[in-house]
Amino acid sequence: MNQLTVLYDPRCTLCRSARDFLSKEESYVPIVLVAAGSETARQRFPGLDHAATLSTLTVIDDRGNVWKDDAAFVTCLWALRRYREWSLRLATPAFRPHIRTFFHWFSENRHRLSSFVPQALMPSQEASR
Amino acid sequence: MDPKAWTYLVYLVLSVALTVWVARTLHKNGRIFLVDVFGGNEPLADSVNHLLVVGFYLINFGYVTLALKLSIPVESVPQSIEALSQKVGAVLLVLGGMHFFNLYVFSRMRRKVVLAAAPPPFLPDACLTR
Numbered sequence: 133m134n135q136l137t138v139l140y141d142p143r144c145t146l147c148r149s150a151r152d153f154l155s156k157e158e159s160y161v162p163i164v165l166v167a168a169g170s171e172t173a174r175q176r177f178p179g180l181d182h183a184a185t186l187s188t189l190t191v192i193d194d195r196g197n198v199w200k201d202d203a204a205f206v207t208c209l210w211a212l213r214r215y216r217e218w219s220l221r222l223a224t225p226a227f228r229p230h231i232r233t234f235f236h237w238f239s240e241n242r243h244r245l246s247s248f249v250p251q252a253l254m255p256s257q258e259a260s261r
Numbered sequence: 262m263d264p265k266a267w268t269y270l271v272y273l274v275l276s277v278a279l280t281v282w283v284a285r286t287l288h289k290n291g292r293i294f295l296v297d298v299f300g301g302n303e304p305l306a307d308s309v310n311h312l313l314v315v316g317f318y319l320i321n322f323g324y325v326t327l328a329l330k331l332s333i334p335v336e337s338v339p340q341s342i343e344a345l346s347q348k349v350g351a352v353l354l355v356l357g358g359m360h361f362f363n364l365y366v367f368s369r370m371r372r373k374v375v376l377a378a379a380p381p382p383f384l385p386d387a388c389l390t391r
Binding site for chain 1: 285314372376381382383384385386388
């Protein structure tokens with residue numbers, strides 16, 4: 133894998149925080165951050181269901197492989213130097229059901245959870261890279 | 262030669278023999294780890310292995326030398342054995358500590374390589390045809 137594109141939800145504060153976090157972390161694979169449903173995303177991945185990418189986290193590698201949901205979350209961690217070991221651990225049968233439950237809960241409540249983020253910690257609307 | 266000098270001599274012989282034994286074990290069995298860590302580059306693995314063993318010898322011989330002096334009187338065979346057991350015991354503990362430290366270094370190096378080469382933990386959910 134030579135590149136990992138992460139389609140984040142630009143309407144959600146926590147997702148933008150996650151985008152900023154991903155852009156700052158050292159990674160094994162270059163990470164490209166694109167707003168889900170944006171014109172850039174549509175141009176780059178014409179074959180993708182873009183409405184679906186606004187409801188669930190989607191990551192795509194340079195060969196066109198698509199990961200969704202909790203698998204996308206774990207794949208993001210896998211791309212990061214500091215968290216690869218954790219991603220492999222979270223992918224084991226012992227952790228997988230918990231991470232799936234947690235991620236679904238988080239994904240469904242992300243807009244509500246975003247309202248708890250203090251104003252001072254709000255990420256910018258613009259992509260940081 | 263007085264008993265203390267004999268004790269020193271036996272201590273040195275035992276400590277050096279133990280150090281050499283542990284170092285040789287490390288050298289022989291650590292090699293395969295290093296070859297794996299360096300992606301099969303055997304000359305590099307051998308070189309690092311040799312450098313590690315040199316460091317191991319330096320630290321252990323340094324300790325053995327510094328810990329030589331006996332502060333208790335040694336005038337009989339039992340006293341000599343007591344003093345020896347104390348000194349050699351300390352050398353064994355240092356050797357054990359160093360040995361586990363070396364193992365830790367080896368496993369850390371290997372873990373880094375294994376992690377860097379690890380494929381994504383999940384198979385993709387779909388594949389876009391271009």
